[in-house]
Amino acid sequence: MQKIGVFICHCGTNIAATVDVEAVTEAIKNEPGVVYAANYQYMCSENGQALIKNAIAEYGLTGVVVCSCSPRMHEATFRKAAQEAGLNPYMVEIANIREHCSWIHKDKVEATEKAIILARAAIAKVHLNAPLISGQSDVTKRALVIGGGIAGIQTALDIAEAGFEVDIVEKSPTIGGKMAQLDKTFPTLDCAACILTPKMVDAKSNDKITLYTYSEVESVKGFVGNFEVSIRKKARYVNTDLCTGCGECTTKCPSRKAKSEFNMGLMNRGAIYIPFAQAIPNVATIDPQYCIHMKTGKCGLCEKVCSAHAIDFKQQDEIVEQKYGAIVMATGFNLINLDQFDEFGYSKYPDVVTSLEFERLMNAAGPTEGTLLRPSNHEHPHTLVFVQCVGSRDTSGCGKPYCSKICCMYTAKHAMLVRDKYPDTEVYVFYIDVRTPGKNFDEFYRRAVEQYGVHYIKGMVGKVTDKDGKLIVQGSDLLENKQLKIEADMVVLAAAVEPDPSARSVASMLTASIDTNDFMTEAHAKLRPVESPTAGIFLSGMAQGPKDIPETVSQASACAAKVIGLLAKDHLVNNPCVAQSNELRCNGCSNCEKVCPYGAISYIEKEVNDHGVREVRRIAQVNEAVCQGCGACTVTCPSGAMDLKGFSTNQIMAEVDAICR
Amino acid sequence: MSLNEETKKEYKPLIVAFCCNWCSYAGADLAGSSRLTYPTDVKIIRVPCSCRVNPLFVLRAFQRGADGVIIAGCHPGDCHYTSGNYFARRRMTLLFSMLDYLGIERERTRVEWISAAEGVKFSTTMNEFAKTIHELGENKKLRDLRCEE
Numbered sequence: 001m002q003k004i005g006v007f008i009c010h011c012g013t014n015i016a017a018t019v020d021v022e023a024v025t026e027a028i029k030n031e032p033g034v035v036y037a038a039n040y041q042y043m044c045s046e047n048g049q050a051l052i053k054n055a056i057a058e059y060g061l062t063g064v065v066v067c068s069c070s071p072r073m074h075e076a077t078f079r080k081a082a083q084e085a086g087l088n089p090y091m092v093e094i095a096n097i098r099e100h101c102s103w104i105h106k107d108k109v110e111a112t113e114k115a116i117i118l119a120r121a122a123i124a125k126v127h128l129n130a131p132l133i134s135g136q137s138d139v140t141k142r143a144l145v146i147g148g149g150i151a152g153i154q155t156a157l158d159i160a161e162a163g164f165e166v167d168i169v170e171k172s173p174t175i176g177g178k179m180a181q182l183d184k185t186f187p188t189l190d191c192a193a194c195i196l197t198p199k200m201v202d203a204k205s206n207d208k209i210t211l212y213t214y215s216e217v218e219s220v221k222g223f224v225g226n227f228e229v230s231i232r233k234k235a236r237y238v239n240t241d242l243c244t245g246c247g248e249c250t251t252k253c254p255s256r257k258a259k260s261e262f263n264m265g266l267m268n269r270g271a272i273y274i275p276f277a278q279a280i281p282n283v284a285t286i287d288p289q290y291c292i293h294m295k296t297g298k299c300g301l302c303e304k305v306c307s308a309h310a311i312d313f314k315q316q317d318e319i320v321e322q323k324y325g326a327i328v329m330a331t332g333f334n335l336i337n338l339d340q341f342d343e344f345g346y347s348k349y350p351d352v353v354t355s356l357e358f359e360r361l362m363n364a365a366g367p368t369e370g371t372l373l374r375p376s377n378h379e380h381p382h383t384l385v386f387v388q389c390v391g392s393r394d395t396s397g398c399g400k401p402y403c404s405k406i407c408c409m410y411t412a413k414h415a416m417l418v419r420d421k422y423p424d425t426e427v428y429v430f431y432i433d434v435r436t437p438g439k440n441f442d443e444f445y446r447r448a449v450e451q452y453g454v455h456y457i458k459g460m461v462g463k464v465t466d467k468d469g470k471l472i473v474q475g476s477d478l479l480e481n482k483q484l485k486i487e488a489d490m491v492v493l494a495a496a497v498e499p500d501p502s503a504r505s506v507a508s509m510l511t512a513s514i515d516t517n518d519f520m521t522e523a524h525a526k527l528r529p530v531e532s533p534t535a536g537i538f539l540s541g542m543a544q545g546p547k548d549i550p551e552t553v554s555q556a557s558a559c560a561a562k563v564i565g566l567l568a569k570d571h572l573v574n575n576p577c578v579a580q581s582n583e584l585r586c587n588g589c590s591n592c593e594k595v596c597p598y599g600a601i602s603y604i605e606k607e608v609n610d611h612g613v614r615e616v617r618r619i620a621q622v623n624e625a626v627c628q629g630c631g632a633c634t635v636t637c638p639s640g641a642m643d644l645k646g647f648s649t650n651q652i653m654a655e656v657d658a659i660c661r
Numbered sequence: 662m663s664l665n666e667e668t669k670k671e672y673k674p675l676i677v678a679f680c681c682n683w684c685s686y687a688g689a690d691l692a693g694s695s696r697l698t699y700p701t702d703v704k705i706i707r708v709p710c711s712c713r714v715n716p717l718f719v720l721r722a723f724q725r726g727a728d729g730v731i732i733a734g735c736h737p738g739d740c741h742y743t744s745g746n747y748f749a750r751r752r753m754t755l756l757f758s759m760l761d762y763l764g765i766e767r768e769r770t771r772v773e774w775i776s777a778a779e780g781v782k783f784s785t786t787m788n789e790f791a792k793t794i795h796e797l798g799e800n801k802k803l804r805d806l807r808c809e810e
Contacts, residue, residue: 069706070690096705097695104784105701114701121706323688511741513683515778533683533777534741577709595712595759597743631713635752647709652718659677659704659727 002127005036005061006119007052008608009043009068011098018102020112022231024067025236027116031123036061040404044074052078053085062124063091067119069098078160088131090576090646095122117659119137126659128651132576137625139225140325141567144169146217147330149177150196150549151541151556153203155328158369158560160208164567165324167210168203169231171502172261174279176200177332181262183363185549186413187444193278193365200280214285218319223628224536224596225572226472227324231535235315237286237294238272242310245282249302252273258290258397260367264357266375267367272302272311276365276508284310288645326536327510329520329617330556331503333542336391340398344390344493345464351377351471352464352491355407358414374423377469381489384409384447385473386429387461391496393432400496402517407494408435412448414492419452428455428486430475438548457484464491467580513538530559538562577646579634581620583608585641588618592633592642600626601633630639667767674728674794678787679714683741684731684776691780699787702730702794711733711772712745716756719770723760723803729769729794733786736774738809746774764802768793 006028010016021039028558029037036059040048043066064087066078071094074651079089097115105111143159148170165548168175179185180200182192203209214234221228253270256422260269262276271290274282283300292299293313335354338346348354351374353361364370374381388407391399408431414429434456448454461475473486499518507514513521513534520539520567523531530539540559541552566572581592581607593601600623607616620633620642631644643649680686686707692699708714712732718731732753734746751770757770771790775783 070686070693072687072690096690099690099723101701103693103696104698107701110701114704116789117704121704195772206799266672459752511743512738513741513777514737521777532686536678595744595748597745629740630710630745631708632710632742632745635712635715635748644709646715647713648715649715652708652713652715653721655706656677656718656722656727657725659706660675660722660727 002033002063003035004060004063004065004123004126005052005055006031006034006065006067006123007048007055008037008097008119009048009066010039010041011069012041013101015068015098016113018105018108019097019115020108024115024119028119031120032078032121033063033127043068044077047358049077049081052081055503056082056085056087061087062499063093063124063129065093065095065098065119065122067097067115067122068093070094070096070100091126091129092597093122093126095119097335099559111313112511120661121446121655121658124654125651128648130645132645134576135574136223136571137505137574137622139569139572140165140227140323141165142322142324143326143327143563143567144227144229144322145322145326145540146210146214147332147543148175149332149541150199150544151332151552152177152328152330153199154553154556155330155540155560155563156207156209157199157202158414158557159563159567160206161434162560162564162568163208164564165208165210167212167324169212169215171214171216172275173214173236173285174275174281175203175211175213176280177280178356179549180276180278180465181359183359184413184417186409186441187438189413189417197278200278204280211281212320213281217506217509221297225325225566227327229322229324229535231320231322232269233234233318233320235317236283237288237291237311237315237316237402239285239310239312240281240283243283243307244310245274245284246308247274247284248305248307249284253303254299254301254306255290255292258287263360264354266357266360282341286311308476326538326566328505328538328540328559328563329503329510329512329532329543330540330542331500331506333546334500336400336498338390338493338495341390343463344387344491345466346493348487349464349466349471349491351381351489354412354493354495354573358492360519361412362417365627372418379489380422381425383426383486383488384428384490384492385461385471385486385488386415386427386492386494388429388431388494388535389460390493392494394496398422400498400517402546403435404494404497405435406497406509406548409438409441409444409548411494412445412454415454416448419454426455428457428488430457430461430462432458438550439542459484466499497542499543503543510534510537514627529639530555530562536566574625575629577629578624578645579629579631579642579644581622582641583617583619584615585639586611586619587639587641588620589636589638591636594621595636596630597630597632598628600628668709670769672795672798674702674791674795674799675726676729676731676791677709677722677727678703678705679711679718679730679732680705680724681734681741682709683705684735684739685773685783687777688733688775688779688783691777692783697784698779699784700791701803702791703731703787710740710742710745711749712742714753716747716752719756720803723765723800724805725803729771729790731771731773731786731790733773733775735785736776765800766797768797769800779803
């Protein structure tokens, strides 16, 4: 019989206000095996932990039950405390009487009864706990960063700085991401390219960093410290070792139908192209969808003009296999599709543009070389209307329920830049709220209003129509309580951001969880914001949630610090809650081997001693370093030979019994 | 006042919820930290994955007097262990149809996909399920009478 100590936490008033902790202590005192029961204000505090440690020593406890918050919160804390007092950490069980009881119930009598039942279930379980010893596994000292935007670049640079190898996988032909497309950045108005391109060059020239551009992650196997990843390097049809990036082919290419992704489709590019002048790597890529030679076998002009003989129409995709200790998700964002927002006429009128298109129209390297011109007639616009929250904070189902966070600031930036460059233009901004938390952010917005005379109108735009080549913007001014009609030359929509569409499939490959909006879920929203609940997966940039550049860069560095912490270890402690096979019960059917998602089960021929009968049998064997402890094998096993340590059949049955008592 | 006296006055169903550690248990935690209420009838047992739930656990719960059993796991495609929830889905589909055949109403058993971010879904699911079980009343079909005092 175990000697069990039960420790009930008040959690200040979080638990004690709804659960009568004294009554719980009284009720479980006489449970079989309970030799000590106590309650304390904050069990996780140093004093609370000391209470547990002292009781272990004084009463010779063999099992501990802590009735407190979720095990996802403090299980590790209490296990560590037990270990310090000489008890095996896996002899500790948590009864979750906060998240699953006191916080969700109002009636004190009912909540107290439930808390007692949950405590009894934990006591019943701990009776059947056995000390578990963790194994160790090695750490591959190399990190993979998925996504080569500013988040991925910064994370990779910081990891490389610590001396570890890093690979960046980027699906487009160049690194740089969305930031490379921006004109200026708030709140300082320095040009995006000026601050980003040196970092891109650093990433390329750093000998610890390997860039896989125009590449995608094909599959991921393994677990923290030991991921096995295959990366598909898509065929560029250009030998990157030979290509000098002179750009001769891109100017000569006769196919001009492809829309430039870098310029948001505002101008066309050749079938062979370099996305932009500062692209890294600065090599050409052939788009087979538009290449005349690939489609008809004719043309081949690029091959003729290339003095480096880099064109290779026969190139094939290449698969690279690599091992990693940690993986960083930095897959970034996109603007939402505006087809559902008919009222703004985005798909109908060329002069209605998204904010990212507007960035290109203002950019010196953009389609208009930095002169702001209406896409419809290439004339200078005199009146501009900016619309904020297009699809953000939208609970109608068309858009996104969240705030995209960056739009208020970049709209103020756009308005300011227009007024600065063209003082003769009138600029209107329709907003629901102006949200400017951040260092020097509100000052920046006020400058737009006070210094640059931008007209801010609180209200939404109801409709955009056209009349005689002008856009008629109908909206409401909520402060003046009147309807407005503005004749505009251009309308700029601050479309909501959303995670890059690749995030979902990559997250599923990594078995990392994502939320209802496809943003990556953190291990803890406040305390572990750059880690995924899946060990070894880290989060950087917009993939985790909307954020601006300063925040992205800080998060990227934070993420790198966590990766470095992992890679700096020589060994990782494995989860000891893994499957184990009872060799006397195993009938060698192979069912468990078939359902194991990790290939952790293999069959061996082994001599067993079954009640005096010695014979060689085919039995299942679990590789404890590979088993992740899901328990699929335990249920599929027809003879009941497979069990899961820490969540054994008997333990769960005991919990069921205690709850249904 | 003992629990038994209370149950005599008003029927309080007993619901056992098996929640996977990575999604639904975390969803229940989020429901808790968001203070989204559901009845005390629901008692949660943590399992690493929905595929750890042996059909025998469900039978045991009914034998011991549970009125409803719910298994909650990660959404299809989002399983922390890649494919565990698919096994759970298949096993429970079979089990539930067998239970139905034995006279345990379909509504007493349920499989739900609730992610770590769906605190609201967790609470609404549990409220709905508790209401259904309350309407169905006590489950006596499978109860092992030897367990009763």
